[in-house]
Amino acid sequence: MARRAMSLLSQWSSRIFSVELDGAPFYFSIQETHRREEVPRVFREVRNNGRCYSLLVCSDDRIRRAKFYGELKGKLLRGLPPECDLSPMSSFLPNVKDSLIKGREEGQLWTQHLWSHADSQTMETSKEYYVVPSEAPQYHPSTLNIINSDVFYSFEEAYEVIKKCGDIIPEASSVLELLPSRAEARSKPDFPVIVIEGLDATGKTTLTESLRDTLGAALLRSPPQCLSPLRARFDQEPPLIRRAFYALGNYITAEQIGQEGMKTPVIIDRFWHSTAAYAIATAVSGPVCNLPAEGSEVYCWPSDLLQPSLVVLLTLDPEERKRRLRDRGQGKTEEEQKLDHNQLFRLRVEEAYRRIIGPACVIVDASPSADQVLQQVQLLIRGKCHL
Incomplete structure (x- = not known):
């Protein structure tokens, strides 16, 4: 599982991300170096020193992955302090079937945490990226899956x-x-x-x-x-x-x-x-x-x-x-x-x-x-x- 999570990290730069606010998706991509690009609209209202966290569940068993994802969402909704927002988030490869990966976005610096859940062993790693605006894909990402x-x-x-x-x-x-x-x-x-x-x-x-x-x-x-x-x-x-x-x-x-x-x-x-x-x-x-x-x-x-x-x-x-x-x-x-x-x-x-x-x-x-x-x-x- 750890190897799979780390391989996902290396793929982030080729993926498009989507955060839904008020029922509408906002798209962005990430890169490791700052090139003075405009901050994506979805992040403009983040307070100074604010951070956004995406929680991604990795597992080859899609049944357990869906189950754990649902339980994690419920716990976050119940346990987060009032000042935190929880919004649907996903990443995908444009026009590639079954490439959609769901996460949850909380609250331009963006930190990606990957939790690999298998046999009670949890791995956490983080890496900082800069976010840049991305054009809307030809098809809504949810249609891929x-x-x-x-x-x-x-x-x-x-x-x-x-x-x-x-x-x-x-x-x-x-x-x-x-x-x-x-x-x-x-x-x-x-x-x-x-x-x-x-x-x-x-x-x-x-x-x-x-x-x-x-x-x-x-x-x-x-x-x-x-x-x-x-x-x-x-x-x-x-x-x-x-x-x-x-x-x-x-x-x-x-x-x-x-x-x-x-x-x-x-x-x-x-x-x-x-x-x-x-x-x-x-x-x-x-x-x-x-x-x-x-x-x-x-x-x-x-x-x-x-x-x-x-x-x-x-x-x-x-x-x-x-x-x-x-x-x-x-x-x-x-x-x-x-x-x-x-x-x-x-x-x-x-x-x-x-x-x-x-x-x-x-x-x-x-x-x-x-x-x-x-x-x-x-x-x-x-x-x-x-x-």
Whole structure:
């Protein structure tokens, strides 16, 4: 581990760094000698003699690295004095996949500390560099590591993550016991499969239940009910583990679809589109233009996951959606709170939904009455699914 940490030190001069403040990334690079370059904007407000520390966890085991990183973040948030700021930070090689390394930035002189954590042995080393401004990269750095880290594109990739969690998360074995056989999950149903997607309060529940009744269909939800007792546990885990958990939920739902779809049409309240759209929108910060470009492989449906016959995306004016949420009188989920307080996040989620292909979403305005929305969706189903 010490050798790997030291090799990372020698690579810093070729990497670009990103610090996020107020949801926007600021980029800089480092060099060992001062050449009278302008101080990067992100550091201009640092008080005299102030310092910034980046904590980087090094490990060849990405499961333990993600777990330790999450625990370290929590401890820093709880233990730092009030005058210290904690901001997301990363470094990357421009346009090189899987080159993103996450750190945490606290508080132009910048000191890099590397902690190599393995078998209770900790190595700390520091070296001072000067920071200089850097141009924004062609692609948002988080897009470099989305595949099979924030969004999973095969059963095997997600399965391996949860399997390796067995010795650190006891509940992982319960997830593995619920997984389908791969042969069953690939079976294609005889009847159409219709997915209804959309943010909360767009009318998904009303529509899916109405379609169930009018079509005599089976109604399923994703994540599946069998994972409900485990969701609170895995929602506490770092993104890598949490996203793998929800990815496997889609494969459990796919098995249920295969079974029900042999007897009747199937209506699904959310499926892979939701899993991917929220993960992509969370991984990539800032405005919509930071998302991977349309046609990117990150928007492609997993090749081993059952594809629905039709995906309907219900959309609603933001103010009307908030009014409906207020009328419900229900407590908001953490996801809903983020949608309400972060308009950029909501826009990224909606745009990610629209860019997913294989199949793509058919957008339906959910502002008319429930009966009118039902009639419109029934017309779509008749035209595309011949029901």
